Amino acid sequence: MGCGATCWQVLVCVTFCCTLVFVNAEDPYRFFTWNVTYGDIYPLGVKQQGILINGQFPGPDIYSVTNNNLIINVYNSLPEPFLISWNGVQQRRNSYEDGVYGTTCPIPPGKNFTYILQVKDQIGSFYYYPSLAFHKAAGGFGGIRILSRPLIPVPFPEPADDFTVLIGDWYKANHTALKAILDRGHKLPLPDGILVNGRGPNQTYFTFQPGKTYRLRISNVGLQHSLNFRIQGHKMKLVEVEGTHTLQTTYSSLDVHVGQSYSVLVTADQTAQDYYIAVSTRFTTKILTTTAILHYSNSAKKVSGPIPGGPTTEIDWSLNQARSIRTNLTASGPRPNPQGSYHYGMINLTRTIKLESSAAQVNGKQRYAVNSVSFVPADTPLKIADYFKIGGVFRVGSMPDYPTGKKMYLDTSVMGADFRAFVEIVFQNHENIVQSWHINGYSFWVVGMDGGVWTPASRNQYNLRDAVSRCTTQVYPKSWTAIYIALDNVGMWNIRTEFWARQYLGQQFYMRVYSPVESPRDEYPIPKNALLCGRAIGRRTRPL
CATH class of the missing domain: 2.60.40.420 (Cupredoxins -  blue copper proteins)
Structure with a gap:
């Protein structure tokens, strides 16, 4: 990228014309231009190097309405690569825009990249944050609010x-x-x-x-x-x-x-x-x-x-x-039908996955893992490598469905999953800390949580009627949390701890939700303006 304002405007216009086949032309567009810089901040009375967006710490709010298209042009004025991810925004059929290193090439210093997002069929409260290095400890985060469309009833009066x-x-x-x-x-x-x-x-x-x-x-x-x-x-x-x-x-x-x-x-x-x-x-x-x-x-x-x-x-x-905390079954969500019209508790499970976290030393250094695998980033974003069919970057199946009991080891861990599968995931915590887990690209039903070790008999206490649907759940010390998730969003999706040092040191992996049809009805093609890096350098996206 790295072009000036006029060049960028031309590029965006061309991109819109080429992508209208994939988004509803009646859905409004909202435009944002952000300049990411370092600046002095004093949040606890001590001078620090903060990450500012348009000179602000925290960054500006993103205000949107269900189905809006958000065009966010990010100029990276830092001296190192930078990415922004969108916590809770599902990026329907479009994990290329997710803004984590497994899906998106970093924005080089002095360059820019335009995210093209659609908050498809979503309402609610979320936030964005910088996903590379340890940038999150310097700022660069801000709020996201997605309001209901005017004709969709909200179950409380409009606040002041x-x-x-x-x-x-x-x-x-x-x-x-x-x-x-x-x-x-x-x-x-x-x-x-x-x-x-x-x-x-x-x-x-x-x-x-x-x-x-x-x-x-x-x-x-x-x-x-x-x-x-x-x-x-x-x-x-x-x-x-x-x-x-x-x-x-x-x-x-x-x-x-x-x-x-x-x-x-x-x-x-x-x-x-x-x-x-x-x-x-x-x-x-x-x-x-x-x-x-x-x-x-x-x-x-x-x-x-x-x-x-x-x-x-x-x-x-x-x-x-x-x-x-339970779902209001009679209230409308992003659509006019009640939230309780989807009876998740009556759907047959197609797979059970049990994820167990651990901490250990690997090669004399502190690492964290899921099912004994401590994630290491590849030299190319996994989604980009998948699109171009670049071999040797990752291996589907390198993340096991269950704890193996093996000694912790390093790998670029990717779990394969079928499009439209309905899956039970159990997060098992044997440690003395509260853990918090997030799944990109999805919301899931938190059907149960309790102390001890999960067993199949634990299903007897599941809430199969009005469990809350969300994208981040806690797991208490020496406890388990179980979720149901409908894998209806094709792409490469990050599953991670929100304990950021642990995430940085390997407690994460990617789930590749795959459809063999490879149709734009299931997943959008790679964006025309996608940045290419690693082994994808020199390749082409789609012609403009």
């Missing part, structure tokens, strides 16, 4: 306003220093603090009008810790989880595990003053806490009193809350 709330643990050290620690084969220390929208204690304000109700879209964009979110003197009504309208249960505090997103409604129904918004770590020996401010527009008093306390290490409390 809609706020993005990005929470996450944070290090004072630069991302380059953190990456160097991992590259030397060592573990990272505990994070230094927690940020709310990129700022430290009492630096972020949300202004409410008395008597009105507001929507908060809360995403944990941090690096490892589960966080508890609460508001002094106020209740939160949960209404949406990662694209699913939920039963509208009221909570005084909410556990948000790393990588997860929730929408809550909060009503300004208390005395006119300022109130603490408290965010603290869960399941840690040292509790990190930060605060933001809920400010009433007619406030007569600054924030005061003790910071509201929350749960700390109680696992059962969190487990019970997780089980209480």
Whole structure:
């Protein structure tokens, strides 16, 4: 790429003309131009090298409506390669645009790349983040909101306003220093603090009008810790989880595990003053806490009193809350039909996969694995190699369906899967930490979770009626979580831990969902503007 503005406009126009056969011409387009740079930030009072998008930390929100086409032109002004991925955006039939190294070539320094996304049949609250190296520890993330189309009913009145709330643990050290620690084969220390929208204690304000109700879209964009979110003197009504309208249960505090997103409604129904918004770590020996401010527009008093306390290490409390989050079966989703019209519990399973995480030393360095395989990136993105049929980059079947008991080893692990299969996946956690798992390209039903070791008898306690559908799920210490997933999206999809140091050191793999028909009805062709790298250099995409 790397052309100027005029060249880029011509390229986009040509691309649109050539791709209208694949997207509905009636669906609106939204255009974004982003410049990614380094800049000084001081989120915890210490100067750091942050990743800015158009000079902002965090980056700008992406505002969209179901089925919108998002044209995002990203200029990489960093001195190293860069990629952005879109947490929760399913990239229907189009994993080429997913923005992880297994699917997309990095944007070289000084060049640009235009992502062409469609938020097909989606609503909800998500976020984007930088996926290469350890860039996520420097920023480059921001919120994504996908609103329902005007004619689709939403199961709650329109709020007075809609706020993005990005929470996450944070290090004072630069991302380059953190990456160097991992590259030397060592573990990272505990994070230094927690940020709310990129700022430290009492630096972020949300202004409410008395008597009105507001929507908060809360995403944990941090690096490892589960966080508890609460508001002094106020209740939160949960209404949406990662694209699913939920039963509208009221909570005084909410556990948000790393990588997860929730929408809550909060009503300004208390005395006119300022109130603490408290965010603290869960399941840690040292509790990190930060605060933001809920400010009433007619406030007569600054924030005061003790910071509201929350749960700390109680696992059962969190487990019970997780089980209480259920799908609203009568509400519409992105389409007018009720969310409960798809009876996932009545579909026959075609396959069971059990994924077991582990930590060990390999060649004297710390590594993490799934089913004993610690992922190492190939020299060419897997999806690109698959398209051009470049041999020797990866092997389908290098990720086993079950734990093997083998000693941990390194491989570019890829699991094969059939298009339209209906699969049960069990995440088994033998460790003493809470884990969080994400699957790109999909939402799945979280049908069960409990302590101990999963067995076939565990299916007796599955929720086969109104389990929440989402894209990121937690697995508690010495516990299991089971999901059902309909593999209806052809492509190469990343399955990973959201514990970012573990992801970087191998606790991830790719699932190749394959259709032998190779029809554009099942999967779009490679984008004409796709960047080519590794062994794909010198090859051609499709002619413009």
